[in-house]
Amino acid sequence: MELKAIRDGFGEELAELGKRESRVVVLSGDLEDSTKAAGFKKEFPLRFFNLGISEQDMIGTAAGMSREGFIPFACSFAVFLTNRAYDQIRITVCYNKANVKLVGSHAGISAGSDGATAQCLEDIAIMRALPNMTVICPADALEVKKAVRAAAEYIGPVYIRTARTASEVITKEETPFAIGKAVTLREGKDLAIIACGIMVPEALRAAVLLEKAGVDAAVINMATIKPLDKQAVVDAAKKCGCIVTAEEHQRNGGLGSAVAEALLASFPVPVEFVAVNDSFGESGEPEELLSKYGLKDVDIARAGASAVKRKKTC
Amino acid sequence: MQPDKKDIKELERKAGKFRIEILKMINKAGAGHPGGSLSCIDLLTALYFSKIKVFPGQPQSPARDRFIMSKGHASPALYTVLAEKGFFPKAELDRFRKLGALLQGHVHAAVPGVELSTGSLGQGLSFANGMALAAKLKGEKHMIYCMLGDGEMQEGQVWEAFLTSAHHELDNLCVILDANKVQQNGLVAEIKNIESVAGKLRQFGWKVEEIDGHDMVQILGALRGFGKEPGMPYFIKANTIKGKGVSFMELNPHWHGKAPNDKDLAAALLELEKWN
Structure with a gap:
């Protein structure tokens, strides 16, 4: 049985995606070591932007870059990304149909000892309430890679939810994945x-x-x-x-x-x-x-x- | 080069005509924001008819300069200017705020010439920053303009964005602040004072110019100064008067978001026609 955190799978695939797709840029709310976006930062420092601890600004900046043809991945803890920047996601991203990919790590109670302020338990509800938004919660560190690839190909806002803790990898390379398919x-x-x-x-x-x-x-x-x-x-x-x-x-x-x-x-x-x-x-x-x-x-x-x-x- | 007196006269004449169109639009719609539209119309007129590079026949041309209207309630001002530029038929102005119409109550990206739908205050500058960063990354030379309102400066995101613009040395970005001193329920200075804006922005690492936002010579002068300070974003603090041009609307919070009825409109037009 292989144990691996979903956020680790995300980080690996993001760096891989950067090699294949030059339009991908990554924005971080100063948590790239935790979200695992740091792998991309190492490989592509010129396409990586640590926007500091200002999620609302990060979301708007990502949307502006998407309007110019980039495919921005904006990454932070799920709770700061979706809860704190909700109106920015609603108006600047969803209402404007901006091609922004949001990746929230540390979702769920399994975020662990940081406690309630870091554990995001509302993101699925509030993201799925938004018109034009796609919401993906991958099952493991392998499926998240397929989700990242699919999100990059899909045109429009996507939210991907990742977890901090190591969990069992239960899908296989050949397990199908498509947005909207169980x-x-x-x-x-x-x-x-x-x-x-x-x-x-x-x-x-x-x-x-x-x-x-x-x-x-x-x-x-x-x-x-x-x-x-x-x-x-x-x-x-x-x-x-x-x-x-x-x-x-x-x-x-x-x-x-x-x-x-x-x-x-x-x-x-x-x-x-x-x-x-x-x-x-x-x-x-x-x-x-x-x-x-x-x-x-x-x-x-x-x-x-x-x-x-x-x-x-x- | 100093602008020709004839050009200045022409810009003033246009702005006067736009004031009339703005009030007619809002009157016809029965709702809208006259105060903040009248305060920024001289700035928009100068920008769109003497500075900004746009291509009404190809609104998405990559070579265009970008303009983000962050104070989205000033939609009548932007719409009337875009219609005059030929982005869409002027007949659309008569359908402002109507069901199924192109011209939504707040600035909307479906309108040719509009880059971003706004209306929730404080969000435009971050988007403009993203466009400016993207232009730098791609080595493109177009410029990015963003108009903010002074009441809007009370939103925290605006200050996050000021930091971003300066930190990333976005010298392809120009913010124009329509400092009309009035917000919905009173004076900005009395509700939550934002002054000194110029001092704060200089501290934030911006190149700042402060002007009378109803004086075409000063507006053009400030716009000409943009693009000359490498590594620094450019901030024009335009001191304006909310409701400018209509005596009973000037600096009166009552006219932030209220439509003139037919009697109000007639009185306003009398003043504006005289003024022109």
Whole structure:
């Protein structure tokens, strides 16, 4: 089992992308060592701009460069990028359809001991609320590379969410990736677990636990939260009859909400949500925090059992 | 070279005509921002009819100079100038703020000649910085202009952006501050004072010129000074009067965001026609 942080995969691919694509420029909010954009800085110092600790200005500057034909990647902690510079992202980037790629690291509670101010738990909700925005939360350090390449090719605003902690690499080189397409990693007929980010490996482990309890669970990697692969959600609901969503994010407004919206519009089935329950995080080791806030494989398995039970009583 | 007296007269005549168009537009729309449009119209007239290189037939020409209107509520002023330049038919001015119209209430990038949609204050200069950085990176020689309002200077992002422009030595960037002294609920000096702007900007590493923003000779003089200080961004503090040209609107916060009704318009036109 290979363990690697999603942010490390991002940093490697960004530097690779710089070699192939001269239009790529990188802007950093003085956190390139943490976001791993530093690899690009080393290779391409003239196309790298540390804009200092001023995220709002960084977003606007990135948009101005995009208007001149560059493909800017603006990188910081997810929380400073998306929460602090929200109106700049809304107006200067999304309303203006600027070809800016936002990459937020340290997303989720697994950011760890820096505590609540660094742990971003709202970014999926607020980014997916924006017109013209694409929201991607890759499952591992390999998938993030495909997401970076796809984002660079796509014309328009994209937000990519990365994690600080080392997590299991569960996709393979040949695993398909396309913006807006879910990938079924494990087939099952009793329950479908729809997950994103580092919750995808947790979901795969949960499926093993459920199998021991006699529940045949499918696992779907929903790397793109917007535009959501609604067909995949509805197909899973029709096939399995109940859903569990799993995300390292607030329950309000994230992947779970997006999935529930899709289901209610066309094929309602019981849904259980594994997410942070309307609270801030705190300091601790990533694994301790994931356990305390109910984001582990056992939590997903428990939610799965509830969903299956609800299906039977429906 | 000193500008010809005839050229100055012509610019003044144009600005006077734009004042009338601005008020008619806002009256017809039933909403809009007359005060901050009238304060910056002399600056825009001088910029667009004697300085800036634009190509109305090819609004996206890479050789064009860029202009970012950060104070997006002054859309009537920019729209009337762009229409006169021939970026779009003048008939569009009559549909300002109407459903489905080209001319949105705040400056909008769908309009030929507009670089950035604005309206949430404080965001334009960062974008202009990005354009200026990009021009440097590509070795392109066009210039970037950005107009700010003085109330807008209360937004923190503007000061982040001032640091960026100076740090990256963006000598291809010119900021024009429409310092009309009035914001929605009163005087800038009384609500949150921003002075001394010139002193602050010099401290921030900018080359600063301070002028009367209604005096064409001074405006042209300041614009001519741009591009002569290597390594330094250029700041024109234009002291203006909100609502300039209409006595009952001048320096009156009431006219920040209120449309003149037909009676107001008639009174204003009487003054403006006399003034011209």
